[in-house]
Amino acid sequence: MTHENFNDLAAFAAVANERSFTRAAAKLGVSQSALSQTISALEKRIGLRLLTRTTRSVAPTEAGERLLQTVAPRFEEIEAQLAALSELREKPAGTVRITAGEHPAISILQPALKRFLPDHPDVNVEIIIDYGLTDIVAEGYDAGVRMGEQVAKDMIAVRIGPEMRMAVVASPAYFERYSRPETPQDLMVHRCINIRLPTYGGLFPWGLEKDGREVKVRGDGQLVFNNLGLRLSSALDGLGVAYMPEDQVLPHIAKGRLIRVLEDWCPYFPGYHLYYPSRRHSSPALSLLVDVLRYRSA
Structure with a gap:
């Protein structure tokens, strides 16, 4: 059924319920003549008279009454659903689905949700x-979280975290057995706790940089994880050298549980961004969450 057919049925329901072209026209915001022409066109299209008109009154015919009983409840349901959607616009509700890596989920999303959800x-x-x-x-996600340079150009991106830095660390017990690396090349003889990520098709290269010189290190080791916690615990257990987000290891470095090396080879880089397709179609819940997550430098 075409859009015009729905308009005609809505016009008929309005006249049949109001029992008046004058009141129905005022309710619909159209002229009486235009409304009369709409009803006449509907009756001509279905081949039946739907309304009995006199100079004093309007009433549905038998066919009109049957049609009214069929379509009126449907329009009421539609109006109720539209009203419910309006309430959603005014009162944030529903589910927000986000895809993210483990580190931003732990370091950024979880603390924000602690403030937001209550x-x-x-x-x-x-x-x-x-x-x-x-x-x-x-x-079917509402939003995603990735590094700034990984966000597609056609997405709206909102910065949600500060610049980041990685750290190369191992335990004191590990460095009692192995000398501390002084250059990225020295890592090639160490037991590296590696990371496997699907976007790289293999082991994630450790990105190190100094004085404009970039080095991608793919060292050997006995352990490979796609999990942040297991890499950290393995480094604390003395099982190898790990390449970790700085914020995850600084407390352990401060307490002497881990030793940092190659610090001058670990520059800062753009942090995490939350991205989504369009402001126009974002839900009130997502809009509120975006505002909570938005990074505001001190």
Whole structure:
């Protein structure tokens, strides 16, 4: 059925319910003549008279009464649903689905949700840990979190974290058995705790840089993880050298549990961004969450 057919049926329902072209026209915001022409066209199209008109009154015919009983409840349901959607616009509710790597989920999303969720009991948040460059539209996500340079150009990107830095660390017990590396090349003789990410098709290269010189290190080791916690615990257990987000290891360095090496080879780089397709179609819940997550430098 075409859009015009729905308009004609809505016009008929308005006249039949009001029992008046004058009141129905005022309700619909159209002229009486235009409304009369619409009803006449509908009656001509279906081949039946739907309304009995006199100079004093309007009433549905038998066919009109049957049609009214059929379509009126449908329009009431539609109006009720539209009203419910309006309430959603005014009161954030529903589920926000986000895909993110483990580190931003732990370091940025979780602390933000601790502040956000108690004030918004009707909002649910689902976070899926995924290291791939997920197509959030195709996979049904509301938003994703990735490094700034990994966000597609057609997405709206909002910075949600500060610049980042990696750290190369190992335990004191490990460095009692192996000498501390002084250059990236020295890592090639160490037991590296490696990372496997799907976006790289293999082991994640450790990106080191100094004085404009970039080095990608792929060292050997007995352990490979795609998990942040296992890399950290393995380094603390003295099982090798790990390449970790700085914020995850600084407390352990401060307490002497880990020793940092090659610090001058670990520059800062753009941090995490939350991205989503369009402001126009974002839900009120997502819009509020974006505002909470938005990075504001001190």
